[in-house]
Amino acid sequence: MIVEATGLHKAFGSTQVLNGVDLHVEEGTVFALLGPNGAGKTTIVRILTTLLRPDRGSVRIAGYDVVHEATGVRGVISLTGQSAAVDDQQTGRENLVMIGRLMHLGAPTARRRATELLERFELVDAMNRRVKTYSGGMRRRLDLAMSLVSQPKVIFLDEPTTGLDPSSRTTMWDAIKDMVASGTTIVLTTQYLEEADRLADRIVLINGGRVVASGTADALKSQVGGDRLDLRFSAETDVARAATLFDVPRGTDPLVLGVPSDGSAEHLHRVLDDLRIAGVPPVTVSSHRPTLDDVFLSLTATGRTPAQV
Structure with a gap:
């Protein structure tokens, strides 16, 4: 060193x-x-x-x-x-x-x-x-x-x-x-x-x-989570049905649901197929990957204990 x-x-x-x-x-x-x-x-x-x-x-x-x-x-x-x-x-x-x-x-x-x-x-x-x-x-x-x-x-x-x-x-x-x-x-x-x-x-x-x-x-x-698909729906009822389908909690935006993703195209297609079969297709889909901004806000705002990675 x-x-x-x-x-x-x-x-x-x-x-x-x-x-x-x-x-x-x-x-x-x-x-x-x-x-x-x-x-x-x-x-x-x-x-x-x-x-x-x-x-x-x-x-x-x-x-x-x-x-x-x-x-x-x-x-x-x-x-x-x-x-x-x-x-x-x-x-x-x-x-x-x-x-x-x-x-x-x-x-x-x-x-x-x-x-x-x-x-x-x-x-x-x-x-x-x-x-x-x-x-x-x-x-x-x-x-x-x-x-x-x-x-x-x-x-x-x-x-x-x-x-x-x-x-x-x-x-x-x-x-x-x-x-x-x-x-x-x-x-x-x-x-x-x-x-x-x-x-x-x-x-x-x-x-x-x-x-x-x-x-x-x-x-x-x-440390602040992996990749995520943000699914936007036209109605809150669709969000509720999709949340149950993927067993994920609803977020702060009533029309958006975040679904954990491995970042692959295969996973994206599988999620969209499941939603289509369930009759709740999303209006838009966007991929979110954690940034250093997320890390900064998470670790400086929450007072988390030191981490070495």
């Missing part, structure tokens, strides 16, 4: 923000931290990046202790915050070369690294323009490129696509996938559950300063 956190506790005054958080991140993966506002995600990131000391617990990153070997940790990580930390008066290329020189790269190496990153993040056409002329998506891509100049082992991305349009968000997702393919480890916080679903190898859901669930996206979705 390239990141190992055990028993993290942190309080601010009388407010307990973290209450025994354990995290384990495998090298070369995307690890997503999800949770509602105030759950403790930012506090975790600040501890992992040496910006804040835990009250109790331990963290090691690439073998370095974040409290006692903070300098070593800073040499192997990079942090990209929610707002782009770029110099508006410099060009995109100048920003990257400057960071390279600050990282003690020689001038030729810094220029070569800048060229590589400008190409990776599709900024070559704008590399000689001042950053103040960049769009929000371009600034965000440049900010991420700057975090890669020193080729860190672990990159912490705090809501990297907030405020971006769909096209810019997709470009960022592709860049993140490329980084992971080259061996970089990504620790991601995001408010977009689709983003975690698309990118993360493992997800941890934080609520009330505790880990309430962890696992792959598919494993987490399975």
